[in-house]
Amino acid sequence: xxAARKLEEVVYxxxxxxxxxxxxxxxxxxxxxxxxxxxxxxxxxxxxxxxLREFLACGVLGNGFVRLRCDDxxxxxxxxxxxxxxxxxxxxxxRRMSETAARLVDDVFPRGAPVRQWVLSxxxxxxxxxAHDGDLLSDVLAVFLRAVRGWYREAAKMxxxxxxxxxxxxxxxxxxxxxxxxxxxxxxxxDGVFAAGDxxxxxxxxxxxLTDDDVRKLVKTVASRVLRLLERHGAHRYRLRKALPRxxxxxxxxxxxxxxxxxxxxxxxSSTSAAEPRDPxxxxxxxxxxxxxxxxxxxxxxxxxxxKPIGGRGRGQDxxxxx
Numbered sequence: 001x002x003a004a005r006k007l008e009e010v011v012y013x014x015x016x017x018x019x020x021x022x023x024x025x026x027x028x029x030x031x032x033x034x035x036x037x038x039x040x041x042x043x044x045x046x047x048x049x050x051x052l053r054e055f056l057a058c059g060v061l062g063n064g065f066v067r068l069r070c071d072d073x074x075x076x077x078x079x080x081x082x083x084x085x086x087x088x089x090x091x092x093x094x095r096r097m098s099e100t101a102a103r104l105v106d107d108v109f110p111r112g113a114p115v116r117q118w119v120l121s122x123x124x125x126x127x128x129x130x131a132h133d134g135d136l137l138s139d140v141l142a143v144f145l146r147a148v149r150g151w152y153r154e155a156a157k158m159x160x161x162x163x164x165x166x167x168x169x170x171x172x173x174x175x176x177x178x179x180x181x182x183x184x185x186x187x188x189x190x191d192g193v194f195a196a197g198d199x200x201x202x203x204x205x206x207x208x209x210l211t212d213d214d215v216r217k218l219v220k221t222v223a224s225r226v227l228r229l230l231e232r233h234g235a236h237r238y239r240l241r242k243a244l245p246r247x248x249x250x251x252x253x254x255x256x257x258x259x260x261x262x263x264x265x266x267x268x269x270s271s272t273s274a275a276e277p278r279d280p281x282x283x284x285x286x287x288x289x290x291x292x293x294x295x296x297x298x299x300x301x302x303x304x305x306x307x308k309p310i311g312g313r314g315r316g317q318d319x320x321x322x323x
Contacts (some may be wrong), residue, residue: 013079014093017059022090027056049251051088058083059091104169104188113204116191119224121184125304126230131174131183138313141170141185143225148189151218155207164193164205 017023030052037044057063058081065078085092109115122130122140130137149166156164168189176182190204197203 014061014080015059017091017319023056026052030056042082048087051085054083055089057081058085058089109188109190110133110170110204115188116210118144118148118187118189119184120187121182122226127181127183131181136229137172137183139229139233140226142173144185144222145170145187145189145230147218147222147225149185150221151214152189152193152207156195156205159205159208161195161205164195165202166190166193196317 018027034044034049061078061080064081066081067076067078069076082092082095083089086096087093120141129139145168149168152166153164156162166189168187170185170187172183172185174181174183176184192204192206194202194204
């Protein structure tokens with residue numbers, strides 16, 4: 001009843017993007033910005049210019065609209081067309097994010113099963129190659145998911161459960177917080193496994209608490225397997241942990257968790273159980289420096305973080321289920 005009453009109070013209002021600060025900033029400076037990039041060594045990609053121009057037309061009635069009429073009360077209103085952009089428009093990307101999250105919660109993730117987010121950040125030296133090689137990027141993701149699922153299977157075997165299965169949904173992101181090219185993965189994985197129950201149906205079994213040592217071993221496993229994959233594809237010639245400064249060795253972070261025992265200097269990680277409160281401090285971040293220009297490139301760093309499980313049901317494009 002309360003929800004119905006609140007729904008009756010909702011009144012549609014056009015968002016009027018042309019009155020917003022972002023719209024005005026883009027409209028006033030887009031042509032100047034594009035002219036500057038055309039004279040540079042690296043011209044702005046066509047799809048980026050297209051995205052910016054379509055943003056200026058998004059939600060503006062002068063660029064087209066649909067007229068809606070209520071059959072009951074006869075009320076009418078005009079709703080402007082949206083650009084449906086995927087990378088810049090905050091309205092369209094926000095709507096897509098909300099719809100995707102609702103879809104995952106309502107139809108994809110099993111009810112009552114906790115979900116853990118795993119993040120894999122790739123070395124700076126291979127980001128450009130992976131950003132332009134979709135097949136190789138998919139192979140790297142497959143290596144990453146197999147390693148993480150292997151940990152869940154091994155944990156289940158320690159509890160006396162065989163023939164288990166798990167599932168995940170992965171979002172590949174192509175840029176970081178500074179909007180620089182940085183292909184990386186956000187994987188939402190069931191924090192446990194399914195196994196056949198007494199009645200033959202699938203029963204979910206939560207995974208044990210993740211420890212610092214577990215994360216350390218996973219980082220080492222993923223780093224070595226990804227490096228071997230890159231070498232086979234000729235993406236780079238790496239020598240793992242050979243003549244490396246400490247600051248450029250693999251670093252680990254567990255986002256949103258309390259610090260655990262201090263590990264070795266080239267690893268930074270922390271861990272806590274799902275029942276403990278989230279640490280309000282931001283997680284530590286580390287990055288490898290750009291390699292010096294020499295005959296032998298420096299080895300990459302690898303980072304990934306694992307926040308605590310999302311209680312109950314997960315929220316969030318690739319989805320997969322292991323065998």
